[in-house]
Amino acid sequence: MKKSEIKKVMVYDQGLAGQPHPSFWQNMAKLQRLLQGEQVEFVRLCCHCENPQQAVLSIEQVIKAESPDLLVIAATPLGEEVAPALGVRLKTGVAAHCADIVINGEDRIAYMVPAFGGKVIGEIFIPGSRPAIATVKPGVFSYDKKDAADYREILCDCISEDSCGLRIVETEEIAQQQSAIEKAELIFCGGFGIGSKESWQKLEALAKKTGGGAGCTRPVVDMDWGPDEYYMIGTSGKTVRPKVYIGFGISGAAHHLCGIKDADIIISINNDKNAEVFAASDYKAVLDANQVIDRLAEKL
Ligand SMILES: Cc1cc2nc3c(=O)[nH]c(=O)nc-3n(C[C@H](O)[C@H](O)[C@H](O)COP(=O)(O)OP(=O)(O)OC[C@H]3O[C@@H](n4cnc5c(N)ncnc54)[C@H](O)[C@@H]3O)c2cc1C
Numbered sequence: 678m679k680k681s682e683i684k685k686v687m688v689y690d691q692g693l694a695g696q697p698h699p700s701f702w703q704n705m706a707k708l709q710r711l712l713q714g715e716q717v718e719f720v721r722l723c724c725h726c727e728n729p730q731q732a733v734l735s736i737e738q739v740i741k742a743e744s745p746d747l748l749v750i751a752a753t754p755l756g757e758e759v760a761p762a763l764g765v766r767l768k769t770g771v772a773a774h775c776a777d778i779v780i781n782g783e784d785r786i787a788y789m790v791p792a793f794g795g796k797v798i799g800e801i802f803i804p805g806s807r808p809a810i811a812t813v814k815p816g817v818f819s820y821d822k823k824d825a826a827d828y829r830e831i832l833c834d835c836i837s838e839d840s841c842g843l844r845i846v847e848t849e850e851i852a853q854q855q856s857a858i859e860k861a862e863l864i865f866c867g868g869f870g871i872g873s874k875e876s877w878q879k880l881e882a883l884a885k886k887t888g889g890g891a892g893c894t895r896p897v898v899d900m901d902w903g904p905d906e907y908y909m910i911g912t913s914g915k916t917v918r919p920k921v922y923i924g925f926g927i928s929g930a931a932h933h934l935c936g937i938k939d940a941d942i943i944i945s946i947n948n949d950k951n952a953e954v955f956a957a958s959d960y961k962a963v964l965d966a967n968q969v970i971d972r973l974a975e976k977l
Contacts, residue, residue: 678746678802678809680784683712687720687745687808688828689736691755697721700751700815707818708749709826711778719826720745724833727848729758730841735833737766743831745808747786749778752812760812770803771810774912776935778811791912795930816859816916819939858908861890862920864940866910868933869896870926870947870966877903879970880925886977892917894933910936925966929954 688705692698701721709719722739726732732755740748740763748763750756752774764771772788776798781787785802788811792799803809838844858864865880877897884891892910897903910917911933922940926947927933934957937943945958946969955961962969 678786678804680712680715680780680786683715683717683746683786685718685720685743685745686712686747686749687722687740687743689748689750689756689759690721690723691751691753692723693725697723698751698753698815699820700753700813703815703818703820704749704751704813705828706820707778707813708747711780719828721828721830722748722833723830724835726833726835727755728838728841728843728845729755729762730843731835731838732759733762733766734840735835736763738836739831739833740767740808748808748810750810750812752814756812760810764810767806767808767810769806769808769810770801771812772801772803773812775801775811775813776817776912776931776938778813791931791935795912795932795934798931798935814912814916817935819918858890858892858910858917858919859915861917863887863889864892864910864917864919864922865889866892866894866922866924866927866937867897867902868894868925868927868966869900870928871897871902871970872926872967874902876925876967876970879974883970883973883977890917890919894927894930912936924954924958925970927954928952929957 686708690697690701726735750760760771775788777789779787788801789798790801865883867880881891893904893908898909912935916936918939920941922937923944943958944960945954946962946966948965950963
């Protein structure tokens with residue numbers, strides 16, 4: 678889809694009517710920046726259906742009535758269920774977990790999505806079908822109040838749950854297990870190269886001592902070395918913006934790097950001098966991660 682072909686952009690807001698979800702502002706501001714100067718109508722689609730199937734069927738009606746060219750959905754647990762189901766029902770393309778949305782050299786909208794196990798960032802195009810649907814993790818786009826411009830609001834009429842094959846019989850609030858990394862100015866991040874649960878605990882201790890946060894990559898969660906997904910940084914985890922990020926034993930897969938691209942300073946410690954992470958780092962140290970962790974524990 679060419680930039681000039683976009684006439685209507687819709688952002689699905691999963692927040693309350695008077696209280697937009699933070700991801701709404703992030704996505705709306707990003708799209709308004711991206712399409713600045715174009716004749717585009719921006720629409721906030723506010724939908725309160727909690728049942729994902731109810732949300733899909735209700736939003737489908739709005740889409741059919743409004744015919745937007747682009748629909749952006751926050752990749753929350755609800756959004757991640759709604760987006761592909763809408764894609765199937767509307768016979769359109771979905772670019773999931775975008776790390777960025779850009780206008781490329783040919784003036785086309787490209788959805789930047791990590792591919793091949795995070796080794797590359799793929800440019801996804803949705804040329805023919807409408808609306809192009811893109812999902813974006815909350816926090817991927819930064820938001821500044823001055824970015825906000827006009828948009829129209831549509832309050833979606835939730836269809837009755839009786840029309841759905843899926844019903845919510847009970848809801849249980851999960852205790853907020855928020856790790857502090859989203860707000861931390863200093864992050865100690867452990868990768869597979871730290872090698873053990875003990876090393877993860879040392880990183881957590883360093884974070885506690887310095888008032889920083891401890892984060893990790895996917896393998897550290899999978900190995901059960903301690904942290905759960907709330908500590909994971911990357912496309913499936915958190916997006917962080919610390920002043921200083923120190924990565925220990927991390928290879929530099931795009932899935933992880935997407936989550937740290939806005940860090941002011943990236944310091945990487947890896948024992949492989951050719952590790953890809955070094956290309957994305959401001960400072961690099963070809964050293965054993967555990968030796969550095971121990972030295973920092975002594976010094977700090
Ligand atoms: C759809 C999808 C989504 C994903 N989402 C995420 C995500 O959100 N976040 C995420 O992190 N990953 C995610 N991944 C996984 C991602 O692609 C990578 O596999 C992962 O980030 C690699 O983690 P790593 O760098 O810790 O491990 P590895 O790639 O195994 O790298 C380990 C590094 O440690 C170095 N090393 C080894 N021993 C030492 C030592 N003693 N001292 C110093 N260095 C050492 C090695 O040289 C190597 O570079 C996702 C994958 C997919 C397919």
